[in-house]
Amino acid sequence: MKVRFWGTRGSLPVALTAKDVRQKVIDALKQSNGKTFASDDDIVSFVDNELPFETKACFGGNTSCVTVDVGFDTPFICDLGSGARPLGNAMVKRFGPKNPQTYHVFMSHLHWDHIMGFPFFVPVYIPGNKIIIHSGHSEVEFAFRRQQGEPSFPVTFEQLAANIEFQVHEPGVPFEVEGTKVLSIRQKHGGDSYGWRFEKDGKSMVYSTDSEHKIDDREGQEAFVEFFRSADLVVFDAMYSLLDSISVKADWGHSSNIFGVALCQRAEAKTLALFHHEPIFSDAHIQSVLLETQTFEEATRGMHELNVITAYDGLELDL
Numbered sequence: 001m002k003v004r005f006w007g008t009r010g011s012l013p014v015a016l017t018a019k020d021v022r023q024k025v026i027d028a029l030k031q032s033n034g035k036t037f038a039s040d041d042d043i044v045s046f047v048d049n050e051l052p053f054e055t056k057a058c059f060g061g062n063t064s065c066v067t068v069d070v071g072f073d074t075p076f077i078c079d080l081g082s083g084a085r086p087l088g089n090a091m092v093k094r095f096g097p098k099n100p101q102t103y104h105v106f107m108s109h110l111h112w113d114h115i116m117g118f119p120f121f122v123p124v125y126i127p128g129n130k131i132i133i134h135s136g137h138s139e140v141e142f143a144f145r146r147q148q149g150e151p152s153f154p155v156t157f158e159q160l161a162a163n164i165e166f167q168v169h170e171p172g173v174p175f176e177v178e179g180t181k182v183l184s185i186r187q188k189h190g191g192d193s194y195g196w197r198f199e200k201d202g203k204s205m206v207y208s209t210d211s212e213h214k215i216d217d218r219e220g221q222e223a224f225v226e227f228f229r230s231a232d233l234v235v236f237d238a239m240y241s242l243l244d245s246i247s248v249k250a251d252w253g254h255s256s257n258i259f260g261v262a263l264c265q266r267a268e269a270k271t272l273a274l275f276h277h278e279p280i281f282s283d284a285h286i287q288s289v290l291l292e293t294q295t296f297e298e299a300t301r302g303m304h305e306l307n308v309i310t311a312y313d314g315l316e317l318d319l
Contacts, residue, residue: 001203001319002069003233007062007083008311010210010239010254010276011113014061020282027055054283060313062086063113064209064276066235070200072178077105078196078207078235083313084117092122100128104177106184107135108209109193110143118144119153129162134169134177136184136194141166185227187211188220189253197227203319204230206269209237209276213259215246221263228267232319235311236260238274238289257293264306265297271307271317272297286310 007013028051037043047056065083067075074091077084095101103123108114123129133140144166148157157164169175171186171194181199186192188211195208206228213221228234239254257274264272274293277286290310297308309315 001198001200001205001232002075003205003235003317003319004067004069004075005060005065005083005273005275005311005313005315006067006087007065007079007081007117008059008275008277008313008315009061009063009081009279010237011063011279013063013082013113013116014279016058016061020058024055024283031055052287054287058283058312059277059286059310061279062313063116064108065117066207066311068198068205068207070178070180070198072104072180074101074103076177076180076198077103079108079114079209080105080116080118080121081114082117082120085120087117088121088123092126097126100126100130102130102132105131105133106182106196106207107133107137107140108187108195108207109189109191110135110137110140111191111210112147114210115143115147119148119155124160124162124164127161130165131162132165132167134167134182136169136171136186136192138168140168183227185223188213193253195224195227197231203232205319206231206234208234210253211237211255212245212251212253213255213263224263225267228264228269231264231267231269233271233273233317234260234264234267234269235273235275236264237276238293239276239278241289257289258296261293261297261300261306261308265300265302265304268304269306271309273309273311273317275311277310 062083063081064079065081066078069075145157171184174183183197184194193210238257242256242258245256
């Protein structure tokens, strides 16, 4: 089971500004002070091996889109945020326009940041392609059609060339897709959202974003502990700090890094990937959240060690 992140931001896409790039250059020069480079290879080695991630790279700015390769011809797709655009381009490059494919899409919910990439997902314009959109929302087809409607977009839903199907699933009722067991869970979010769990050949991955967890909701916590149970990877909405999530941003439908650790530790999951990053957070801030989360995990660790990482656009994991 292989996982790739195409979009990891929450709410809306963001991009590095001239000010951001300037600061990265300044930080890199500060860290290179006193060093000499005899060749381009020395420079590359310094960048790759000595500069921290937040200086030499970025966490990216596309909204939610994650693929799960389970051995099927095309990977499963979790959400169609703006990250679906580079994903679609990669699929066309891989398969070509004359080799029809079937795409299975699993939607967390229907808010704009999670469907905005659909009109720019090139496979929907290729005849012969089949796109099956799985959701827990009965209004899923309406949401996708409305996004394409005038005056919002120049290409109507009826003009799309691919065969597009919508399947609505009951949470808690497992089903199978291409030899993979799939299960969903209803999550606390405006209009509801759904987490997804995929299991195949002894590996399991959970995609759980746009989900709020209340401190006093013990029953709800236990349900998610079981949903995350022994997962090789849990992709988790850690948009807010714990303080924000229980105070000024309570009932906004998102969670925190601290809750992610607590639930995954109890579930004995192997890896927690912090996801759905706040759009106003800089790369340096996101990196600081990761370091704080790893410190918290170590301080609260029992018998089970949880690996904590931060998702970024382009990250690939082989489970």
